[in-house]
Amino acid sequence: MxxxxxxxxxxxxxxxxxxxxxxxxxxxxxxxxxxxxxxxxxxxxxxxxxxxxxxxxxxxxxxxxxxxxxxxxxxxxxxxxxxxxxxxxxxxxxxxxxxxxxxxxxxxxxxxxxxxxxxxxxxxxxxxxxxxxxxxxxxxxxxxxxxxxPAQTVKRVIPYAMNLYGKKVYTVAADYNYGHITAAWVKRYVEENGGEVIATEFFPLDVAQFGSTISKIQGAKPDFVLSAMVGTSHLGFYRQWAAAGMKSQIPIVSTVYGAGGTEQVILTHEESDGIIASFGYFEAxxxxxxxxxxxxxxxxxxxxxxxxxxxxxxxxxxxxxxxxxxxxxxxxxxxxxxxxxxxxxxxxxxxxxxxxxxxxxxxxxDVYIATCKDGVFGINETFPDxxxxxxxxxxxxxxxxxxxxxxxxxx
Structure with missing residues (x-):
């Protein structure tokens, strides 16, 4: 690609x-x-x-x-x-x-x-x-x-990811209403399902460098990263995560990746494949x-x-x-x-x-959980009404x- x-x-x-x-x-x-x-x-x-x-x-x-x-x-x-x-x-x-x-x-x-x-x-x-x-x-x-x-998507994807990967979660999110409130919902749903959010970090929309955060995540060793990052600059997180060789070590679940429709086009397949997301629509x-x-x-x-x-x-x-x-x-x-x-x-x-x-x-x-592969999301589960x-x-x-x-x- x-x-x-x-x-x-x-x-x-x-x-x-x-x-x-x-x-x-x-x-x-x-x-x-x-x-x-x-x-x-x-x-x-x-x-x-x-x-x-x-x-x-x-x-x-x-x-x-x-x-x-x-x-x-x-x-x-x-x-x-x-x-x-x-x-x-x-x-x-x-x-x-x-x-x-x-x-x-x-x-x-x-x-x-x-x-x-x-x-x-x-x-x-x-x-x-x-x-x-x-x-x-x-x-x-x-x-x-x-x-x-969040009650339609985050509520579904958190237990799905915890069953798949484990119960220790590291959250990275955009530093405005959506990111802060979504991070709070993530914490609630993680704890309701017997897990722990071990850290949460927020980033302004114009931040594009995430080296220090990636180092922190490496040290914290969560079972997966929950991303509520927003906008073009924040795509740098996924790119730098892949470049650091982290994709094979700690999976990423996102409440927003793919929501805009251009993320999978701007990033390579190597950078985006494997990300799990939940939305009310996927092309598939x-x-x-x-x-x-x-x-x-x-x-x-x-x-x-x-x-x-x-x-x-x-x-x-x-x-x-x-x-x-x-x-x-x-x-x-x-x-x-x-x-x-x-x-x-x-x-x-x-x-x-x-x-x-x-x-x-x-x-x-209807709400769906899907995994990105070759730049395309394939649906894993469907939750009607x-x-x-x-x-x-x-x-x-x-x-x-x-x-x-x-x-x-x-x-």
Missing amino acids: TKLSRRNFLYTTGAAAAATLASPLVARAGTDTIKVGGLHDLSGALDSTGVPMNQVFQLAIKEINDAGGLLGKQVEAVIYDPQSNMSLYSQYATQLALKDKVDVVMGGITSASRETIRPIFHRYNTFYFYNTQYEGGVCDRNEITLGTT IDNPTNKAFLEKVAQEYPDKKWVMSEISEVTYEGMKIWADAVKEAGSTKRDALLEVLTSGKTYDMPAGKVKIDPKTQHAVR SQPEDTQMVCDLIKDPKSNTQYEISL
Whole structure:
């Protein structure tokens, strides 16, 4: 496999061109349209994740328009590039709500970006879909959350890995909301299964050198490393781990590796093979909907340099589920759509069966454990209808529809 540099990835996907536009507005259509906002990182620290999200977001819109649009109108994509910058996230979220007056927004990658824009959309009643796996706890009637939470994935992969490798765990994680809260869930699930987290280290997103940490892990001799590392710079951990000859000594289990869809492309097979992960989607899912979906993606992006991941597939889901609700409700108004979305309806998606839990407005979905081999994840186990139990502990939008917060779940 040829190793793809970050620079070449940007060039081949067209993200570099998008990042150089004089205006942040990338796509516009006519005036008599239904507007939907896209707010994904097309440049910056998380561009390798944001570019695939944006591409399948546009694919879903194309499919909706090719099928006749919605309510007699075509759907217009209004796309901004926040460049992994929280100030730009705030600026563009405000523009989408007040200037562009979009009916819904699909966007945000990190929890920091979500918590920057979510209150803005709530304030201005702009319906918001967050389509990224995250740490759980958001309780907001104005948000639909389709990505997985720790109770759906970490809860499954920890006992699986402990049964496979042993009970001593060393955690390395990104130094922001997702990493810290996920590390706490890791500790809880490890201890519930009779194990021990012998150390936990956190790293800012721009850190790319991990030599001293690898030395610490060598000395600690855990049974496996649990990685909640995020972004392109953190891929250096896996590369340096392999270079140090550690892959054959201590296995890696990750809550996030492969989530962006470019990790297995940027790293070599030698660097990525053997990593175990758990998500709500892998390309290897064997159902007719997924096969048709992957064929559409291949036709639309024949030169794509990424692997379909949960974050991208769920972004596609977000647009398709929202469009289905618009058709059924005969409206783009949030409350009318929520009646449809929280009615218990099940959606047949590439990832499997998906429905919205009315209590949390999070997805109840099939979850998978898989192992990376030759740059591709092969599914080991499937867990149907997994509930967002963590967020259900703190959120009840049926009883408190005015809720607008991210709760820190007591662990």
